[in-house]
Amino acid sequence: MKLYVYDHCPFCVRARMIFGLKNIAVEEIVLLNDDEATPVGLVGKKVVPILQKDDGSAMAESLDIVRYIDEHYGEKLLREEIRAELTEWMNDVGAYYNRLLMPRFIRLGLAEYATQSAVDYFVSKKTESIGDFAENLQKSPQYIEKLHNDLARLESLIKADNGANGALSLEDIVLFPMLRNLTCVKGVIFPPKVQAYITAMSQLSRVPLYSSRAL
Numbered sequence: 001m002k003l004y005v006y007d008h009c010p011f012c013v014r015a016r017m018i019f020g021l022k023n024i025a026v027e028e029i030v031l032l033n034d035d036e037a038t039p040v041g042l043v044g045k046k047v048v049p050i051l052q053k054d055d056g057s058a059m060a061e062s063l064d065i066v067r068y069i070d071e072h073y074g075e076k077l078l079r080e081e082i083r084a085e086l087t088e089w090m091n092d093v094g095a096y097y098n099r100l101l102m103p104r105f106i107r108l109g110l111a112e113y114a115t116q117s118a119v120d121y122f123v124s125k126k127t128e129s130i131g132d133f134a135e136n137l138q139k140s141p142q143y144i145e146k147l148h149n150d151l152a153r154l155e156s157l158i159k160a161d162n163g164a165n166g167a168l169s170l171e172d173i174v175l176f177p178m179l180r181n182l183t184c185v186k187g188v189i190f191p192p193k194v195q196a197y198i199t200a201m202s203q204l205s206r207v208p209l210y211s212s213r214a215l
Ligand SMILES: N[C@@H](CCC(=O)N[C@@H](CS)C(=O)NCC(=O)O)C(=O)O
Pocket: 006, 008, 009, 010, 011, 012, 046, 047, 048, 049, 060, 061, 062, 063
């Protein structure tokens, strides 16, 4: 099987996680951010993640990929429940966190931005949603302060390192990718339980963090 991704894409991390958690072999292919032909050729639109099965057929939608792999390979691993409080937390943080993340993504040396045209494509498209990249970078301290308040709220929702709700569930598939991406932001201090959760989930899912290159 082949999994087409961008390294920074949280939806792609969801899909990468199920392969890591279940120890299933997959070839990860990082597309250039401005490569429209490959995804359109596979699923008819410019989107990742895309799973290409061994029979050549392709599927998009991160949670469909996660469920397909969980249900067809080995014993089912993930519980379905996602707590309403956690959904609310993700919606709150999701409303602003790209202002911290997107200006940093293009500076991390990620494969999807290996060419200038890939960087330009991303910046032009995402400036429409978050505004000017440089201005957002400058405003980092205010977003980090907001994030610290939100992380303090999250601390009380983390029940165990190896599953936010006490055991692996879809919660981890949607929450960990957000936290993993936030490890690229220098100056963010994760509360102890959240930090332990991030470290454990990275190891279990075999999705590396950005901590060592945070900026
Ligand atoms: N609902 C989709 C969303 C996937 C998605 O939005 N992927 C983004 C990358 S993070 C994408 O491919 N956007 C198109 C683009 O970058 O041009 C899923 O869960 O897989």
